[in-house]
Amino acid sequence: MKNVTPFLMFQNGIAEEAMTFYTSLIEDSEIKSISRYGAEGPGPEGTVIQALFSLKGQDFMCIDSYVTHEFEFTPSFSIYLTCDTEEEIDHLYSELLKDGKALMPIDNYGFSKKFGWVNDRFGVSWQLTLAE
Template identity: 55%
Template sequence: MPNHIAPQLMFEGNAEQAMRFYVSLFDDSEIVRLERYGPDGPGKEGSVVQAEFTLAGRRYSCIDSHIQHPFSFTPSISLFIECENREEFERLLEQLSEQGEMLMPPDNYGFSTRFAWLNDRFGVSWQLNLGTTRPGLSGEAP
């Protein structure tokens, strides 16, 4: 059995900046481990070989890939945040969307009283949700 399973975010030079930004947004968040490349590479000196951090108590990993890839982040995998109140929703929306791209602007889409989907300045996709309005659903696991 695996030790643990955590999402791995691959950046190309700004992993530490992104990780520090994310940790600043959520309570119960911290950088757990940060390993940087030295002068002998293979990555750029000071870039992230491997890092581990928590967001709201959940574990994530990130790297700075020293290999150029023809791909980056995609919205088909996103970080979903169930906001406790409208103030939290608006704060996160403002901070995460700064220099980012709005995929679904904040609105009531029928499945939620307030929902937004965006890519942040680093290309990571986030879904923000405030409350649900799904009549007839029990919320029970199958």
């Protein structure tokens, strides 16, 4: 086995918007490659066939599915961020929450003195904790 890479399937042509948002929000992150559908399809022209992006050195793949599925993302699989400062966790939580949904508001839950869990506007689930 060469590697293990988390894979995100977006619907409604939002993969590139999501990648751009994530890489702008998290330092040391970048979009590494994007392949797009052309006029010949089968997906809508310009949407993502496959892309690779990195968040703090962790690679992720994503696509825009041209097939409509009856499922979306589930919070039972989430991206877990360990933040260095209270300012960082507060900022990231606030930005990810915009047009999203709080699953656990930032608070001291005993296992972490500052923790929050949110589904972002794209449906992706994020857990944020403050490093001890």
